[in-house]
Amino acid sequence: MSEPSRQTATYLSRRLTAAGLKPLSRFGQNFLIDLNLVDLIANSAELTKDDVALEIGTGVGSLTQRLSDRAGAVLSVEIDNHLFELAGEELADRSNVKLIHGDALKNKNTLRDEIMLNVRQAMSQLGENARFMLVANLPYNVATPIISNLMLETPPPDRIVVTIQKELADRIMAVPSTKDYGALSVWLQAISDPTLVRVLSPKVFWPRPKVHSAILRLDLDRQRYESFEDLRYFHDTTRALFFHRRKFLRSVVVSAMKGRLEKADVDEVLADLGHDETTRAEAMAVPEIVRLVEAIRVAEDAKSENV
Numbered sequence: 001m002s003e004p005s006r007q008t009a010t011y012l013s014r015r016l017t018a019a020g021l022k023p024l025s026r027f028g029q030n031f032l033i034d035l036n037l038v039d040l041i042a043n044s045a046e047l048t049k050d051d052v053a054l055e056i057g058t059g060v061g062s063l064t065q066r067l068s069d070r071a072g073a074v075l076s077v078e079i080d081n082h083l084f085e086l087a088g089e090e091l092a093d094r095s096n097v098k099l100i101h102g103d104a105l106k107n108k109n110t111l112r113d114e115i116m117l118n119v120r121q122a123m124s125q126l127g128e129n130a131r132f133m134l135v136a137n138l139p140y141n142v143a144t145p146i147i148s149n150l151m152l153e154t155p156p157p158d159r160i161v162v163t164i165q166k167e168l169a170d171r172i173m174a175v176p177s178t179k180d181y182g183a184l185s186v187w188l189q190a191i192s193d194p195t196l197v198r199v200l201s202p203k204v205f206w207p208r209p210k211v212h213s214a215i216l217r218l219d220l221d222r223q224r225y226e227s228f229e230d231l232r233y234f235h236d237t238t239r240a241l242f243f244h245r246r247k248f249l250r251s252v253v254v255s256a257m258k259g260r261l262e263k264a265d266v267d268e269v270l271a272d273l274g275h276d277e278t279t280r281a282e283a284m285a286v287p288e289i290v291r292l293v294e295a296i297r298v299a300e301d302a303k304s305e306n307v
């Protein structure tokens with residue numbers, strides 16, 4: 001069944017019904033029915049033939065086709081057996097598309113190894129100018145671990161363009177001293193620049209989700225990314241700093257560093273950076289948190305060398 005110029009809920013439901021399928025909410029199967037928006041996602045990634053586009057959630061392959069037109073190589077992962085087969089038929093003549101069957105996540109904190117192996121392989125085939133992009137209408141229940149963990153992979157994506165819940169986009173873009181500002185905002189803003197491309201009403205999906213969505217773009221800042229001595233340390237420590245978000249910074253750092261730094265070491269680090277006993281992590285700007293975590297890391301390193 002070829003795609004109409006404007007995909008509709010009726011068209012999609014007929015197509016799935018003909019294949020004996022219906023959307024599964026446990027897999028976050030809310031399909032974009034406005035093909036102009038599928039175009040917008042693909043165009044916002046500004047792909048070239050030097051790029052490897054990774055899509056998590058092939059669905060029926062509407063976005064995959066557009067990525068295949070624009071990118072050098074496309075890797076698309078789909079957990080649902082039936083959709084994997086259906087998309088395989090639709091995309092059979094696309095020589096630059098590789099479909100991967102299964103869960104994109106090995107567990108909550110790790111991406112499946114096969115994905116990055118394939119990304120690296122596709123990049124090496126495209127040559128030294130190859131870039132890596134995540135472009136997807138993400139399943140909402142796994143959007144946070146996918147975006148967050150992908151940034152810890154080697155290489156990280158140069159750009160991410162994703163449809164996610166609006167509430168998650170708000171958290172990623174949040175500024176200090178707001179309720180949405182937290183470890184995720186700091187982690188992603190420390191190494192990349194987020195832009196809100198479009199807010200999407202539930203009406204543009206079939207079936208309609210309960211919440212608004214957003215197309216979010218994140219551009220990796222290579223210089224900031226490469227300035228980190230230990231990115232995982234930064235990621236993990238930032239999470240610990242926001243674990244008790246209402247507590248004062250000193251007590252948060254003391255408990256996060258228990259067994260690793262003495263209270264006196266923590267006080268020294270905080271005093272050096274000009275933080276007093278009333279500072280809270282949630283009011284600190286991203287560069288301040290970057291400096292703090294680096295100072296904690298250096299203090300911890302010095303300590304372990306002296307043991």
Ligand SMILES: C[S@@+](CC[C@H](N)C(=O)[O-])C[C@H]1O[C@@H](n2cnc3c(N)ncnc32)[C@H](O)[C@@H]1O
Pocket residue numbers: 027028029030031032056057058059060061062063077078079080083102103104105136137138139140142
């Ligand atoms: C929101 S739909 C997007 C489908 C399609 N890309 C589109 O834009 O219409 C999300 C897709 O991700 C798949 N999916 C859900 N969880 C997944 C996981 N953990 N790993 C891989 N795919 C998953 C679903 O089966 C579904 O096809």
